[in-house]
Structures are given as structure tokens and as C-alpha cells.
Amino acid sequence: MTAIPYDRRTAEDYRAAREVPRAGLAAWREIIGKEARLTPGGTVLDVGAGTGAFASAFHEWFGVRVLAVEPAEAMRALIPSAEGIEVLDGRAESLPVADGCADAAWLGSVVHHLSDPRAAARELRRALKPGAPVLIRNVFPGRAARDLRVRYFPATERAISTYPSVERICEAFDTAGFSRVALHSVPQESAPTLAAFADSIRRDADSKLRGITDEEFASGMADLRAAAEAGPAEPATSWMDLLVLS
Template sequence: MVDYDDRLHQVYASGRALPADSLRTWMETAVAFAPTGRPLTVLDLGCGIGRFTPALAETFGGPVYGVEPSTMMLRQAPQHPAVTYLEGSAESIPLADESCDLVWLFLTIHHWADPLQGLREVRRVLRPGGVVILRTQFGDQMPNLYWYRYFPSAREVDASMYLPFDEVRAVAEQAGLVAEEQPHWVDVTEPRTLRATYERLKVRAFSTFEHIAEDELDRGFAEFERDAAAGPDRELPAFPAGVLLLRRPSK
């Protein structure tokens, strides 16, 4: 397990900041998949430093709960009149039964100690007919991220952290949630240029880097820096980001 209270909280804001166009893309995605009524009560589970939490409140017009196990990450979360931040884990969500219309899970389920218990808790806090937007990678459908070329073990490291697609569906259904048969794919370019990508990654805010040997990191970042200096404005291709929709059945 990665401890975000150790080092990552210090670099997360600089290394994982969301450009305005990326945040807009994700909120448009959320609107497309969310229940149609307004306002909606939203749970941002594993909210980290609150990258999405205020935007979810503004998008859906209702209260948003940002739940996060890392004290140091939560201390950086932006305040918003419609947002309440709470310390808690997926396996023990500090909210009442059937209190939420929408659960936003953005690159968090692979950090859970017990995905089945976590999704059972998600089902518990969802109202009947509620929706879970699960943004995750799938171990058997990994994208070919541009920066993997600099770190030979990175793709395998990432794949090992994520369950295969069929296993994600099986765990969700075991938890009492209905999973769609196929993921949706959202094209993401974040950021757009080689230099900006290097500047983003060099602070090592991605948990991937916690599992790669230091000598491989040193070589990879040195090569990455040389390429970024030689072609700073080179535009990088978009990559497909997987989203799986889950629903709590209506009574």
C-alpha cells in the first residue's frame, strides 16, 4: 500500500494538478453518466486534495462529501460552501445509509485494502437507482502511456496494481451493484506537450514511481529531461481513460 501521508502529499498538488480543460472534460463525463435529477448528493471517495470535489458541487448543485484516509492530503483540499471533507476509508465510509445519489471514484479503487468491502460500503451509502462512476485502469486493458518508454518496468508495475476488467465487474456484482458489460473510454491529453509532461512527472506524484527502483528512475528521468529540452513543444497523443458505470438497483 502507498502511504500518502509520507511523501506524496508534499508533491501531489504540483504533480497532479488538473488543467481547466481536463476538469471540464471530466465534469462533462460525470453529467453524461449521472442520474438526471438535480440537485444530487455526491460522494467523492478517495478525494485526495480535492481536485474534483468543488467542481462536483458546482456541477450537480447539491452537497458533496469528500472522503479521504490521508490526513495530509485532506489538509490541502480547497474549501467550498457545499463541500464537507471527512477522514475515512472505502471500507468504512462515514456516511449514513442511502444518503448519496452519485459516487465518484477516480483512480482510487486500486489503493483499497479490500475492494469487495469497499464496494459494499459504496452500495450502502447509495440510494436505490444511484450511480457509481468508476474511473480506473484495468490490468488486462492498460493504455500505452507515452512516458512508459522511459521506465521499462512502469507498465508492468501499473498493470499489477489494477484488477482485470472481468474481475472488477465480478467484485462489483458480488457487492450488489450492477456493472455495465463494457467500459467507456474517455480521451485524455494531460498535459499536452512533452516539456509540460516532464515537469509534471519529475516530482514523482504518481504512485507508480513508488514501486520502481531508484536507478531505473534516475536513468528514465535523465533521458526524459533530454528529450523534453530538445522538443519542449512536441504535442503528445491522447490516451484512453477507462470508466465503468455501476448502479444500485432500484427497489
């Protein structure tokens, strides 16, 4: 897929348009707690931390120290500064951290950006303590039907079809000694209602929606508004995968 230049405007747009409200992430908190068994004082490596939504969440949810590694300066600038969150310039393929420093690694919507997934896997093997999990949150080709944007704007699957599949990521990580532990489909509440979700959509700030035609976008918005009217109390629930390797 085409690399996105994360400049200041794109970074601010990303934060405004793509960050899921913390309250909508309860199921993520629960499944991460089960899979990673993090304890206060532990260390999580957030690779491709973006604007830091998950770095802050991990710190608050589990009391861990977060090493937030992010290559784009404009994204790093928006990571909330907090004791317990260390912001580092770097990329997955060459992590700026010590050997064996982390109890878990988190890659949220990052694997489709990696230039060399095998190099990233080698680096994660080096940076993690033995047995520590790699938690990968992503949409994967062939598994995205319950993503809200795909549900209402099916043409967004064109972009997702270029992402690495679960199998490809597992193969790349296998070369560094990681095995697949679990694959969960996890819900998140993107907005309290479908109407609120429709109101929050900013096509100019969303690369997947920019990648579809005007007709496809208009048709999706009409379907979404109709669904919001038919089910005014229905929450805007979207699903993504959590792939766990260890």
C-alpha cells in the same frame, strides 16, 4: 500493491505532480454528465478524495454537494474548503455517511488501494440511492497502453499489473448487487505539450516512476524529449478508464 503512507510531504507532492489541470478534464466532465445525470442540489460521494481535485470539479461542474471521504489526514488537509464540499475522515469499507444519501459515487484512482473491495461495494450499496451509479476512474491491467507514463516508461506496467482488473472489480461489486453498465476509455490533457509534460515530471513525487530502474527512467525521459522535439505542438494526452456500475 504496497500501501502508500500519505503523509504531508507525499500529499503535497501528489497535488503538485499528479493533479491534472481542470482545463484538461473536459472529456471527463462530458462523460460523467452523460453517465450520472447529476443535477444541482444532488449529492456525490467522493471516496478516497485525496487532495480534492475531483471534489471541487464535481461541485463546480454540476452544482452538487460533495461528501469527500478520505482516510489520510494529510490529504484531507489539502482539500479546498468550500461551501458544498464536506470533508469526512473514513474509508470505502466503512463509509461515515447515512444510508441512501448519495446520487452517485466517485472512486478516482482508489480501487487498487482497497483492502476489501467487497466490503467497499456493500458500503456503497448502502450509501447510494437505488439505481445510483458508481463511477470508477482507474488504470486497469492490460488496458493501460495509452496512459502517458506507460507510453514513455513501459516498466511502470509492472506496478499496474498488480492492480485489480476490470473483471475482478465487477465480480466484487456483483456481490453487492451492482452490474457493469459501461467501460469508457477517456482522454485527459495532462499538459499543453509533451515538452511541458516532460518538464512537469517529478520522479520523487510519483510512486510509479520511483518503482522503475534509473536506466528505465532515463530511457523514458530521452524518448519523451525526442517525441516533444518531433511534435512540438502535440498535446500531452493520456487515457484512463471510466468503469460505470449500477
